[in-house]
Amino acid sequence: MRKLRLHGFNNLTKTLSFNIYDICYAKTARHRKEYIEYIDEAYNAERLTQILTEVSNIIGANILNIAHQDYDPQGASVTMLISEEPVLSEEDLANVERPGPLPDAVVAHLDKSHITVHTYPESHPDGGISTFRADIDVSTCGRISPLRALNFLIHSFESDILTIDYRVRGFTRDVKGKKHFIDHKINSIQNFMSRDTRNRYQMIDVNVYQEHSFHTKMILKEFDLDNYLFGTGVEELSGKEEKEIRKRLQKEMMEIFYGRNITKL
Template sequence: MSEKFTLYGFNNLTKSLSFNIYDVCYAKSQREQKDYIAYIDQQYNSERLTKLLVDVTEMIGATVLNISSQDYEPQGSSVTILIADESKVPMGDTTVAHLDKSHITVHTYPEYHPDTCLATFRVDIDVATCGEITPLSTLDYLIGAFDSDIITMDYRVRGFTRDVSGQKLFMDHRITSIQDYIDQNTMRRYDAVDINVYEANIFHTKMLIKEIDLQNYLFNSDVYELPPKLRLEIMDNLRREMIEIFSGRNIY
């Protein structure tokens, strides 16, 4: 924050960040699709995701109160962490669940397309904080933690707090776009679109990778083993899949 406000009592603003990524891969057979899903499921199991969320908690200056994690069959995992501002850490271990409204969750959704040999891995991360803590500073870390083809982000500030004169404050930091909080070197790799409702303190940004290096999207295959016509077909299917996910609608 570039400036701090002198507040009366507790900062009651609630800040919510929803961070979603999609990773698309080509697996030429049903067996390879299942192997890819299994590989992703192992790479992003609940243990690794827990470490990622603990890192995010430390980055925003909060404290972990409670962790709940679960891996699922046939695939997928979830982690939920209850967090609190440093100044509100309990001295004992009672009523921890009711101490604070701040939390971080992550869920994974591996799946594959039955016709185009494409497999998609989706991760949803939600960070909800109450008070001065804002989760926007973690975006570069979250983007770097995943190999993301499409990224969608939503940020909203709810409620209000007051300064010492009683004036209501509906926002306690400067923001014109979520993109303001992402490194410019990262932004140059993506096409990005904003949909912002400033009157309601609602900010939405979605990003689509610009360049596709086909080798990076092949699972257990070498690009030079594929005939040129098949390469073009795979590239076309990859781009179509990404555009539809980015647009949020079936286009083709």
């Protein structure tokens, strides 16, 4: 691909935002409490900092500042300010429409950038459904796209449902003064995911190409009830209980995936 000769710094802002959801059924109040405690420990501020540090390594950023906080009664947040490091190769900087590493060392050219994550563990007061949501934003200003970190982030959380948005904002100028509103090819966020991810999830795209805005929703194709039970197993349930719990879980997942309340399943 022909190198774009710019006038000054590439100041296109590229933002990758996504929500991930993990759903489970916790039968008793004690099980629901234990699920929240488990999630809070598994994804505390220290662990989230480690994950975002790996994201920073993947996109070749220099971490300027880290702010992190565990909340009472639950949840955590991490915010990183990042800046550029020296560029090693044009191949590393190429925003080719293909999956990024899992993870691999990639050096990029960044400035005025940040990475954030916030977590929201919660339980349904009556239905026994518990959910864990994490909101993640990776925003860069420079030549590389944060989509390079998408594979690593998806595999770091292994979630049931994901909603992903990618948007390129602003413009940069070439040496002739012509504006460029995007500097790399993209038809779908899916093209930046590994094959195993695309095989595991059912996906829907809603893309507005003229606005350089891309949206992908993902939900696991396979549903194994044993993977969604916390504190109990399928063998401990009666046939009636198993049917009811399966219905509740699938309703919860469909409501999150489609973004609306569903009266009947």
